[in-house]
Amino acid sequence: MDKKLSSSEIGNLWMTYQQKTMLARILEHFLETQMQEQLKEPIQSYYDEELKFINEIKSIFEKENIAIPMGYVSNDVISGTPRLYDEYFDLLFLRIMMKVTIGLNALHLTMTYREDITDLFMRMSNLSHHTYNSTTQFLLKEGILARPPMIPMPEKAEFVKGEGYMAGFNILSEKRPLNVIELSLIYQGIETNILGFQLLKGFEQVTEDKDVKKYFKEGKELAKKIIDTFSEILLKSDIQPPAVAWGNPTLSTKAPFSDKLMMYLTSLLSSFGLTSNALGTSFSLRSDLPTTMTMIAKDIFDYAKDGGKLMIKHGWMEEPPHTKL
Incomplete structure (x- = not known):
């Protein structure tokens, strides 16, 4: 049987609840105002999974007799307002937020000891990785996202010669x-x-x-x-x-x-x-x-x-x- 949550596990879940309830409210605006079905589908898919994780964290708090954080609620998104950004911003934003959540999930995993909480963060991490990849590939295909610069392919392994390399200079x-x-x-x-x-x-x-x-x-x-x-x-x-x-x-x-x-x-x-x-x-x-x-x-x-x-x-x-x- 699992022991009580440690302080780090409570902190990790608390921070995650804040971040996920905030993101859910933003996605609700995107879903309400997004007219292109091909852009709406990945947002809807992630949103549905996000709500499940929010409810799972809430359930853990309830079982452990821990006060549920306020987080971000329905009053934090104003229904009926026009789009604030152009249509492709939705996926560009979701992609950047996956960078953030991937980093946070990795950090939280290293601070978690109870098996069920570790499993939770691993599942959240898998969703973030999948969403990051799918949004990246879609935006590249649509010509919306620029790839990093190309360089000549290295022809051989080389080693640093001289301390000038770290000083930022060469001959x-x-x-x-x-x-x-x-x-x-x-x-x-x-x-x-x-x-x-x-x-x-x-x-x-x-x-x-x-x-x-x-x-x-x-x-x-x-x-x-x-x-x-x-x-x-x-x-x-x-x-x-x-x-x-x-x-x-x-x-x-x-x-x-x-x-x-x-x-x-x-x-x-x-x-x-x-x-x-x-x-x-x-x-x-x-x-x-x-x-x-x-x-x-x-x-x-x-x-x-x-x-x-x-x-x-x-x-x-x-x-x-x-x-x-």
């Missing part, structure tokens, strides 16, 4: 060429921030709260700054940055989501951005790159901190379970 040029690891991390940073820019542009457009509008505008400008910084690094290496023609906000000024939900999503994506920059700092060997990514990480951290203060000010930040004094 023939001012800066050595980007290696494929650095290139992939920079490309992913541009791709995710393009969607972040579009997302916050839409949020800024519909919120009526002045402080929240200002916050979304600052986030939009930060995403733009990151895109420009990473794009400049690629261009200096004669590599064309990715360009996305889809995913833009419509002209709607009616909010489909509560400010509370939009602020939480922004906070979640800021945390994801911090994690991505940490990876970039760890795996980039050209010295200018970790320095750049560290500066970006500081900007994201400061932005996320300001968002937390704003959520607390408005009473939107739900408190996780905690120990007793």
Whole structure:
């Protein structure tokens, strides 16, 4: 017989419940406003499975006599509002959110000990991987998603010669060429921030709260700054940055989501951005790159901190379970 939930398992389930109820509300807006059946079907499929997981987590809390979190409820999505983004944004957004959930599920799995909870996170992880792959392949087929840059195929294995490699220099040029690891991390940073820019542009457009509008505008400008910084690094290496023609906000000024939900999503994506920059700092060997990514990480951290203060000010930040004094 399984033992009681540990603190880490309660925390993992609590965080997952927040994230999944938020995503379910967003998908409800997409499903209500999406007119293309081929775009609606994968969203509906994921949404149906997401509701099952939400109910399963709720059932676990009930069995363990743990207070069920508020999370995000029907009042956090406003039915009858026009589409806030163009039609392909739905799948572009779902794909990025699968990147986030894949990372979160992997982290939660390493912090879980009870067999039934481990099984739950493994099933959620399988769904996230499947959805990420299916949305990626569909968007590529439709010509909506750009693939990362191609490079000449390596003809032989090579080893680093000299400490100049880590300093970012070689004998023939001012800066050595980007290696494929650095290139992939920079490309992913541009791709995710393009969607972040579009997302916050839409949020800024519909919120009526002045402080929240200002916050979304600052986030939009930060995403733009990151895109420009990473794009400049690629261009200096004669590599064309990715360009996305889809995913833009419509002209709607009616909010489909509560400010509370939009602020939480922004906070979640800021945390994801911090994690991505940490990876970039760890795996980039050209010295200018970790320095750049560290500066970006500081900007994201400061932005996320300001968002937390704003959520607390408005009473939107739900408190996780905690120990007793």
